[in-house]
Amino acid sequence: MNFLSHFERVAKQANIRKFSLKRRTPSKTMRHCVATIAFQLVLHLANGFQWDMVEEKRRTVCQEPECYERGKIYYQNRNKYVNPCENFFEYACGNWQKHNPPPKDAEEWNVYYSMEQKSAARLRVLLEDKDSSKEKKAKSKSSANEMQASEVYKNCMDIPEMKRMPAKDMKFKVERIAYWPVYLDEKQEKKFKIPTYLLDNHYVRQTGESAFFDIDVVADPEQNNQTLLKIKPMMSAYGILLRYAPWTVPEKWNYVDFMTEMLRSVVPSFASKSWLNRAKSELSEVIQFREKLEKIIDQSVVSESNARSSLKGRIADIQANHDKHMNMVKEAEIKWLDFVRSIYNDIHGQKIKEDTVVKLSSRRYLHDLIYLLKVTPVDVVANHIHLYFLERHLDYDSTMAALLKEAITSKSLPTGRIRRNAERWEICIFHHNMRDTLGKMYVKDQLTENVKRNVEKLMYDVREVIELQVEESWLNSATKKDAKSALKETLPIIGCSTKSTYAAPNGKVTLRREVIEKQNTIPMNPLKAETEYIKPFICVNAAYVQTPMYGEKLPYVLNMGSMGSSMGYEAYHTFSMENIKKKQKSKYIWSSDLVDSYMKKASCFTRQQYEYKKAELQRLGISIKGIKVSNTAQENIADTMGLNAAYETYRRQLWRENGMCQILPQFNSMTCDQHFFLAFANKFCGKTSPNVALGIMMTSDHNTDEMRVNGVLFNMPEFARAFNCKKNDAMNPSERCKLW
Numbered sequence: 145m146n147f148l149s150h151f152e153r154v155a156k157q158a159n160i161r162k163f164s165l166k167r168r169t170p171s172k173t174m175r176h177c178v179a180t181i182a183f184q185l186v187l188h189l190a191n192g193f194q195w196d197m198v199e200e201k202r203r204t205v206c207q208e209p210e211c212y213e214r215g216k217i218y219y220q221n222r223n224k225y226v227n228p229c230e231n232f233f234e235y236a237c238g239n240w241q242k243h244n245p246p247p248k249d250a251e252e253w254n255v256y257y258s259m260e261q262k263s264a265a266r267l268r269v270l271l272e273d274k275d276s277s278k279e280k281k282a283k284s285k286s287s288a289n290e291m292q293a294s295e296v297y298k299n300c301m302d303i304p305e306m307k308r309m310p311a312k313d314m315k316f317k318v319e320r321i322a323y324w325p326v327y328l329d330e331k332q333e334k335k336f337k338i339p340t341y342l343l344d345n346h347y348v349r350q351t352g353e354s355a356f357f358d359i360d361v362v363a364d365p366e367q368n369n370q371t372l373l374k375i376k377p378m379m380s381a382y383g384i385l386l387r388y389a390p391w392t393v394p395e396k397w398n399y400v401d402f403m404t405e406m407l408r409s410v411v412p413s414f415a416s417k418s419w420l421n422r423a424k425s426e427l428s429e430v431i432q433f434r435e436k437l438e439k440i441i442d443q444s445v446v447s448e449s450n451a452r453s454s455l456k457g458r459i460a461d462i463q464a465n466h467d468k469h470m471n472m473v474k475e476a477e478i479k480w481l482d483f484v485r486s487i488y489n490d491i492h493g494q495k496i497k498e499d500t501v502v503k504l505s506s507r508r509y510l511h512d513l514i515y516l517l518k519v520t521p522v523d524v525v526a527n528h529i530h531l532y533f534l535e536r537h538l539d540y541d542s543t544m545a546a547l548l549k550e551a552i553t554s555k556s557l558p559t560g561r562i563r564r565n566a567e568r569w570e571i572c573i574f575h576h577n578m579r580d581t582l583g584k585m586y587v588k589d590q591l592t593e594n595v596k597r598n599v600e601k602l603m604y605d606v607r608e609v610i611e612l613q614v615e616e617s618w619l620n621s622a623t624k625k626d627a628k629s630a631l632k633e634t635l636p637i638i639g640c641s642t643k644s645t646y647a648a649p650n651g652k653v654t655l656r657r658e659v660i661e662k663q664n665t666i667p668m669n670p671l672k673a674e675t676e677y678i679k680p681f682i683c684v685n686a687a688y689v690q691t692p693m694y695g696e697k698l699p700y701v702l703n704m705g706s707m708g709s710s711m712g713y714e715a716y717h718t719f720s721m722e723n724i725k726k727k728q729k730s731k732y733i734w735s736s737d738l739v740d741s742y743m744k745k746a747s748c749f750t751r752q753q754y755e756y757k758k759a760e761l762q763r764l765g766i767s768i769k770g771i772k773v774s775n776t777a778q779e780n781i782a783d784t785m786g787l788n789a790a791y792e793t794y795r796r797q798l799w800r801e802n803g804m805c806q807i808l809p810q811f812n813s814m815t816c817d818q819h820f821f822l823a824f825a826n827k828f829c830g831k832t833s834p835n836v837a838l839g840i841m842m843t844s845d846h847n848t849d850e851m852r853v854n855g856v857l858f859n860m861p862e863f864a865r866a867f868n869c870k871k872n873d874a875m876n877p878s879e880r881c882k883l884w
Contacts, residue, residue: 193612193792195799200816206806208697215808217692218822221829229869229876233853236825246831248308249384249564254830254849255692259673263586263687264573267671270585271297271573290585292369293578299371300361300572302488303352308539308565311409318410321346324530325523326407326426327415333523340517340525341478347533348486352568354378355532356437356513359487362577364501369578373484376505377444380563381437383535385552389559391431395551400427402547406534409541429524430531436516437528444509455507459484460498465507469514475525476517536565549835558835558842574671583670587639587686595696596638599689602703603636603682603711609793610715613785617884623738630718633680636711640670640683675710677717684710692826699806701816704794705823712786712793719785719883720778748881749777749784756855757841760848764834773841780847783856785883787824791862794820817866825853 205211223238246253271294309317318324322336323343348354357375364372380386382399391399404423411419455465463480470476485496494500504510517525540548552560566574576582614627673687684707688694694707724734724742734742757773798805798816805816814822828849832840837848847855857863859880869876 193796195792195796198795198799198803200798200805201803203805203807203812203816205809205812206697206699207809210695210697211699211806212809214691214695214698214702215810218808218826219810221826222822227873228867229864229873231854232821232825232857232863232867232875233828233850236822236853237829237849240829241831244829247564249562251561251564251833251836252830254832255827256673257830259690259693260671260687261570262690263590263671263673264570266590267573267582267586268569270589289369289578289581292363293576293581293585296361296363296369296371296578297572297576299488300576301568303359303361303568304348304350304487305568306351306537308537310539311541314534314538315410315412317350319412319414321530322414323526324412324415326423326527326530327412327419329416329418332414332416337522339474339477340522340529341483343526343529345479345482345486347529348483351533351537352487353533353536354483355529360575361572362575364503365577367501373487373502374505375502377441377509379441381434381441382560383532384548384563385535385560386563387438387552387560391435392559395553395559396428396431398547399431399551400424402544402551403427403430403531403535405541405544405547406531406538409544410534410538426523426527427531429521430527433516433520433524433528436520437513440509440512440516443512444506453507454503454505455510456501456503458499458501459496462502462504463498466510466514469511470518473518475520475522476514553835558839561836561839579670583640583686586670591639591686591689595689595694598696598703599638599684599694599707600636602708603715605704605793605797606708606711606789607631607634607715609796610712610789613789613792613884618741619738619884620735623734627719630680631715634677634715634718635681637681637683638689639686640676675714677714679718682711682714692823692829699808699819700797701794701805701820702808702823704790704797705820706827708790708793709787709824710827712789713782714786715789716782716785716883720782722778742883745881745883746777746781748879749780750775752859752879752881753777753780753847753851753855756847756851760841760851761838764838766838771842774843774845776845776847779845780855780881781883783847783852784859784881787856788860788882790824791820791860815866817862821857821863821866825857828853 218236220243221237221240223234226235226238228235240255241253244253244258250257273294321343323333323338325333328336344355348359352359356378358378360374360376362372362374363369385399404420404427407423408420455462459480466478466480480502481496481498484500484502489496548562552558552562573582611628611631614624614631617624619627670685671687672685673690673693674685675688676683688710689707692706693710694703724739753776754773761771794816807814807816807819811819811822830849832848840846840848846852854875858875858877859882861876861880863869864873864876867875872878
């Protein structure tokens with residue numbers, strides 16, 4: 145910070161007229177002025193920025209409908225019986241799930257997932273729009289792209305779908321196929337035996353799901369985005385489970401018991417009397433087959449940009465390739481024309497024929513699958529197909545649900561998770577590959593230019609404060625200069641789109657998203673509710689600009705607590721250890737001493753997050769001994785310092801407004817500071833199962849939602865003051881961590 149400009153600002157605050165420094169004999173008035181300025185500077189150096197001292201003089205209640213709606217949301221989410229100084233996350237979000245019930249089988253459900261679902265639902269309306277005429281839509285290239293995106297979506301929606309059903313209804317489905325090896329004795333099995341591909345096709349016609357492949361309907365960029373059927377390795381061989389660790393013996397037997405209970409609930413009339421005696425042995429063989437299938441799924445994960453990895457061509461060509469590797473072994477037979485016709489009979493008005501073009505995303509998976517089918521007994525493959533169908537579409541009772549949970553828990557540690565069945569329309573949107581077009585459709589529908597400008601202003605406000613924080617930090621002058629320069633180059637993009645053109649604020653520079661993609665290997669999905677620092681941009685997806693992250697008519701304090709803290713979080717990624725090491729290597733601006741100082745500061749966050757995770761594991765009844773938790777220190781720093789910057793930005797605005805601020809109607813008794821922290825916490829509201837929470841603590845770069853609230857706020861003495869927390873309350877610890 146320039147000393148003279150700061151001197152002048154303090155003088156202005158002290159309400160002092162400018163005076164001449166040339167007078168040799170200071171007057172009494174001048175001595176008083178100098179003393180006043182010195183006193184103000186001492187206060188500033190002791191307490192931070194001048195706006196830190198501002199007090200709320202008057203609070204007015206916001207009368208906008210949006211304020212009433214936001215107040216209602218915060219009020220419903222809050223658990224007023226919890227002491228905010230003990231667990232602020234539970235205080236702010238304790239009742240969130242009551243008003244935001246998760247989808248069935250969802251082990252993790254929070255504000256972000258909810259926002260994405262709402263955005264997808266809005267996009268669904270746009271894609272299914274029947275009002276706009278084709279002539280109107282076809283007037284521009286963008287409209288033509290939107291028409292084609294809608295066409296691909298509608299073709300995807302034509303794929304069959306089956307929802308979960310109770311056992312009594314499922315039993316009717318089971319009765320229709322006699323070849324269920326697990327239910328049959330040897331004589332029956334020989335009588336009813338049919339090729340396994342016919343079984344799979346039967347279920348594909350009913351459900352749109354195969355026991356060997358996942359099926360997507362996408363746009364073909366090589367053919368003017370015409371509809372293309374994409375067949376890829378399945379997500380999981382286990383139907384309802386996603387596993388990420390080898391089976392333990394207890395888990396495997398729990399899974400066998402789970403499948404046995406499913407079979408018991410739908411026993412068909414043709415089942416042999418002794419089927420249950422053989423079931424455990426046959427189900428164990430199914431698990432062995434699925435372990436091998438899971439292995440080839442993992443091995444097939446290759447880049448689809450590699451032309452050799454995929455196989456795109458006519459169905460006749462796919463069949464020829466298959467037959468070549470099948471080598472006349474009937475057990476590995478798949479009739480590809482029948483398979484595709486099981487999905488649907490025509491694509492964009494054309495009947496499915498042998499010359500219809502489809503795409504297999506992985507040659508290797510197909511070839512490995514053929515070999516696996518060749519060496520596996522037919523009855524094992526048939527049982528896998530039937531059980532896959534049951535797992536995906538049977539409504540489980542409490543016994544099955546308990547066994548399923550035990551099948552993914554080894555000594556209280558998670559080894560997998562339950563897979564959520566998305567609805568067909570969700571699949572058709574989230575798997576749609578015309579993401580740029582979908583993103584533009586959503587932005588055009590939901591983001592006005594005024595909203596974009598307002599959100600950008602929040603970013604610029606936060607950035608200015610971070611520059612001031614850097615200026616007053618322990619960094620040396622050269623490093624401060626470099627850090628502030630990097631911050632100035634950081635630009636917000638609201639409503640990120642893969643190929644859009646963005647202008648810098650001064651209108652002189654135009655930057656294209658392709659530049660970002662060349663520098664970074666992970667492009668953003670415009671349909672995700674997220675923000676991301678992709679040097680030199682902070683991208684804010686359109687799906688992120690909604691309740692509870694932002695409101696156009698909301699008071700500044702609320703938007704800064706939610707959206708502003710996200711901007712600060714991303715901006716502080718410029719100070720990540722990764723970026724610092726790059727600077728140290730290329731420009732030698734970060735000296736070894738400065739890096740050491742940074743690492744000492746970071747080590748505080750490391751210790752803190754370890755202790756928090758240890759306490760959280762104990763709450764879950766799990767000993768931390770032998771458990772290696774992930775190091776989230778870099779993310780903790782960004783969370784903490786980002787919120788700190790947003791808080792300082794809000795306080796600066798309060799100072800500029802002479803202590804006046806607006807509050808929500810339902811929270812008249814709460815201060816503006818309390819509103820700020822309430823807005824921050826509400827963007828993380830959600831519910832996570834212990835199984836998933838443990839997985840996050842062990843493997844993720846980020847913390848759980850609860851830790852991202854409490855673990856940040858107890859580093860802020862401003863929070864403790866705002867809620868009058870007592871010394872050594874959980875949210876007012878004796879030791880705090882801060883970068884500067």
